[in-house]
Amino acid sequence: xxxxxxxxxxxxxxxxxxxxxxxxxxxxxxxxxxxxxxxxxxxxxxxxxxxxxxxxxxxxxxxxxxxxxxxxxxxxxxxxxxxxxxxxxxxxxxxxxxxxxxxxxxxxxxxxxxxxxxxxxxxxxxxxxxxxxxxxxxxxxxxxxxxxxxxxxxxxxxxxxxxxxxxxxxxxxxxxxxxxxxxxxxxxxxxxxxxxxxxxxxxxxxxxxxxxxxxxxxxxxxxxxxxxxxxxxxxxxxxxxxxxxxxxxxxxxxxxxxxxxxxxxx
Numbered sequence: 001x002x003x004x005x006x007x008x009x010x011x012x013x014x015x016x017x018x019x020x021x022x023x024x025x026x027x028x029x030x031x032x033x034x035x036x037x038x039x040x041x042x043x044x045x046x047x048x049x050x051x052x053x054x055x056x057x058x059x060x061x062x063x064x065x066x067x068x069x070x071x072x073x074x075x076x077x078x079x080x081x082x083x084x085x086x087x088x089x090x091x092x093x094x095x096x097x098x099x100x101x102x103x104x105x106x107x108x109x110x111x112x113x114x115x116x117x118x119x120x121x122x123x124x125x126x127x128x129x130x131x132x133x134x135x136x137x138x139x140x141x142x143x144x145x146x147x148x149x150x151x152x153x154x155x156x157x158x159x160x161x162x163x164x165x166x167x168x169x170x171x172x173x174x175x176x177x178x179x180x181x182x183x184x185x186x187x188x189x190x191x192x193x194x195x196x197x198x199x200x201x202x203x204x205x206x207x208x209x210x211x212x213x214x215x216x217x218x219x220x221x222x223x224x225x226x227x228x229x230x231x232x233x234x235x236x237x238x239x240x241x242x243x244x245x246x247x248x249x250x251x252x253x254x255x256x257x258x259x260x261x262x263x264x265x266x
Contacts, residue, residue: 009168011128017059018129021245022138028252029126035259036115036122044262045114051255052122059129069124070117077113084109127164136161137239166214173210177203 017025032048039045056063070077088105095101127135136157143153178186181202 009127010131011061011065013060013129015058015060015129016244017055017125019244020129020248021239021241022130022134023142023239024241024245024248024252025126025130026135026138026142028248029123031252031256032122033119035256036119038259038263039115040111040263042111042114044259045111045118047258047262048118048122052118052125055125056121059125061125061128066121066124066128070120073116073120077116080116081109081113084112132161132165134239135164141239162218169214170207170211173214174203174207177206177210 032052036045036048039048056066085101085105085108086099088102088108089100091103093101093103093106130138139157139160140154143151143156147153186199186202
């Protein structure tokens with residue numbers, strides 16, 4: 001399950017989505033997330049899912065590769081679904097003991113589950129179709145207007161990208177440590193919650209040590225290359241908007257307007 005997490009991973013492919021300016025993709029992802037919270041009907045979510053499916057097909061990223069990122073959060077989706085189903089009052093459909101399933105609760109539970117699924121799938125496309133270095137430059141350029149008030153745009157962008165970049169690395173380290181502990185007789189599958197929590201200690205300690213080692217190696221590598229961030233830093237490839245970025249921006253605006261129209265008439 002640890003290897004199923006797709007957040008922070010980059011999928012190499014030759015597509016127009018991969019070649020888009022990272023600023024356009026980040027703004028598009030933000031608008032997509034906002035639109036998901038604007039929708040409150042199944043028609044709206046069907047429209048968002050259709051648009052997302054088209055983006056996935058255009059990006060040439062295998063749909064199975066994206067869907068497997070839902071496995072680690074499957075428990076959260078089920079928990080949210082059950083919580084909304086039983087906690088919202090309304091027209092009672094099924095009643096047993098002290099629990100009631102209402103029509104409004106079932107509808108809200110389904111909407112919340114669909115919203116979470118589309119949110120994870122859509123946000124995963126940002127990192128799957130954008131290289132970490134391009135993501136850093138895009139975040140920095142978007143935050144650059146705040147430099148006038150002393151906001152450390154470059155440092156924030158670098159820390160954000162490093163955090164996303166090393167999620168797969170730390171997950172891989174966790175998988176190796178778990179397999180090594182299981183080979184020594186550790187059991188992570190049986191017992192109650194308290195017992196399983198205690199069994200995680202042999203994983204957390206070496207994982208923290210490995211994380212500090214990776215951070216130190218990275219810091220030494222950046223110093224060896226005379227890395228200096230912030231002002232006067234040059235780039236080998238400067239970002240610039242092209243025709244395809246303008247077309248994508250128009251498509252994003254149309255998606256937002258369509259979402260508002262669907263919300264109003266539904």
